[in-house]
Amino acid sequence: SYPARSVYKLKEMDKRFSLLKPGMKALDLGAAPGSWTLYAAERVGSKGVVVGVDLQETETKFPEQVRFFVDDVFEPRAGFLGALKEYAPFDIVLSDMAPKTTGNKFTDQARSMNLVEEALALAHNCLINGGNFVVKIFMGPDADAYRHELMQHFRSVKTFKPKSSRSESKEIFYVGLGFKGGQDA
Template identity: 65%
Template sequence: MKKVQDHYFKRAKQENYPARSVYKLQEMDNNFKLLRPGQKVLDLGATPGSWTLYAAKKVGPSGRVIAVDLNPTETAFPENVTFLVADALEPGPEFTALLDSVKPFDLVISDMAPKTTGQRITDQARSLELVEQALALAGTCLIHGGHFVAKIFMGPDVKAFTDSMRGSFEKVKTAKPKSSRSESFEQFIVGLGFRGLPEIAGG
């Protein structure tokens, strides 16, 4: 597996992506047909920017990518990308205004992860909370028929959460891309064909 990891790391450098995580999105895009020219994409937890660059390339000059992260990045983005340092889950006026000016989005992607504590149950719970918040945000700005992708740490609550999503999407899948490290307990939830969140979502 070490050779595989080295392969993705070297490939990312060769193809001018700041991180190997790009190949996770690429594999899911190949499998689920997520991205196409002209789309508008919201990228949550975007730093260092590999997913943003890949999405920008796929949507092309007629598309738009809004990328947001708590941390800045030194990655240079093409003109169809707007990168904002902000808290996507507690949107301030600048981020809210940007969302309002661009939405609805065809695709919302989230590679957000909590700061890990080493306590697996705690990390899983925090990861689930991030995904729930990402989905709530997506529910306010995702076009009918749009798609949602989010990283989550595997745990006992994931199945119940994915089951709860089934009323909001035509299909709900989970994915563990080949480029994801074997020792990592991350996986990705993929919601295809957005129908709208139920009124009771969020309590």
């Protein structure tokens, strides 16, 4: 079993877009409490690697192919940066990061945009050529511009809308397939 219900979203995207395979290296941004990390670890298996990072610590027990770091993607410290260096290029970058919501929709959307831009910057730096990118974004006026930005970096960009529970009804995922850039294997 998984520590958060949100695992179903990654499962569904994995089914639809064949994202995770044995032996892959995955980077999971906003990884706590650890459902996506755990699911990704199962899918990549013991020959793969999952590097997870979150502001929050987690109690989840991960298999040994997981490296989990408590850190802020905006101010990464040596441990997380070292793991990025060690394992890059990654086959896939996942971001389920979400800001603490304030209830002010302008503030929340602006914070969501900062997170997705940072996720894209990280993906840009450490994705393998042809790699994939999954990112959660709040629907809003900037989401479309961001999708266009993704289209410049990926061969195709899909939109995934999870079957919504009310509190999450504003979130969608963009899936960038086939990174145009980055290093070869």
